[in-house]
Amino acid sequence: MGIPRADADLALWFTNFSTSFEAHAAALGFAEADVNSVKADAAMVNFLVGDFIPTYKSAFQARTSFKNRVINGAAGAAAVAVPGPPATGPVPAAVAPGVVARLRVLVQRIQLSPGYTEAAGIELGIAGPESGGSASDTPPKPALKARSNGPGTVQVDFTKERYDGVYIESRRVGEAEWQSLGLDSYSPYIDDRPPAEAGKPEARQYRARYMLRDQPTGEWSDIVTATFVP
Secondary structure, three states: OOOOOOHHHHHHHHHHHHHHHHHHHHHHOOOHHHHHHHHHHHHHHHHHHHHHHHHHHHHHHHHHHHHHHHHHOOOOOOOOOOOOOOOOOOOOOOOOOOHHHHHHHHHHHHHHOOOOOHHHHHHHOOOOOOOOOOOOOOOOOOOEEEEEOOOOOEEEEEOOOOOOEEEEEEEEOOOOOOEEEEEEOOOOEEEOOOOOOOOOOEEEEEEEEEEEOOEEEOOOOOOEEEEEOO
């Protein structure tokens, strides 16, 4: 098992690795400085992937929607204040570039340590079977979550795994036909389409398939539902 390539998978993996590395560091011959370096890198990766990029992506899409509303909206509507700058959570301590490169070197050092065992490797997430390698594996299927993200948007989170992104479709509850929402390379996807009836909340369903080299692959995800609130 190697270091995940997709950002969301890397962030999840790194959280487990950081916790397990702290528990095994002494037996593997590593110092407190090594533990602290891993913790700092893990904190930064989780901030960038789980907070910084989604916040600014959501902000960009919301501000694009605001721009379109101001420029192309119906005449006579009340003035709306320009949105302020987006706010992220607490920013972790700065780290040097090259997080994954440092990880690769560290994993090699761990595996060469006299104290290394297969059990420790499994706990660290650096030993065990590779994912997705067998032709008999079940077809890949994205995992989706959808939730109202405040007035005017629904946020759809998805797993990217080793693929280039996902192709997303949506329909309003009660509709038969799915509508394409296009491709997205980075989770989350922000759905800011206006409701079918102005000012009225509506339940929306979503599904997605993985994309690899511009081609859909694997199965459709399970259908998830969220309520759009105008």
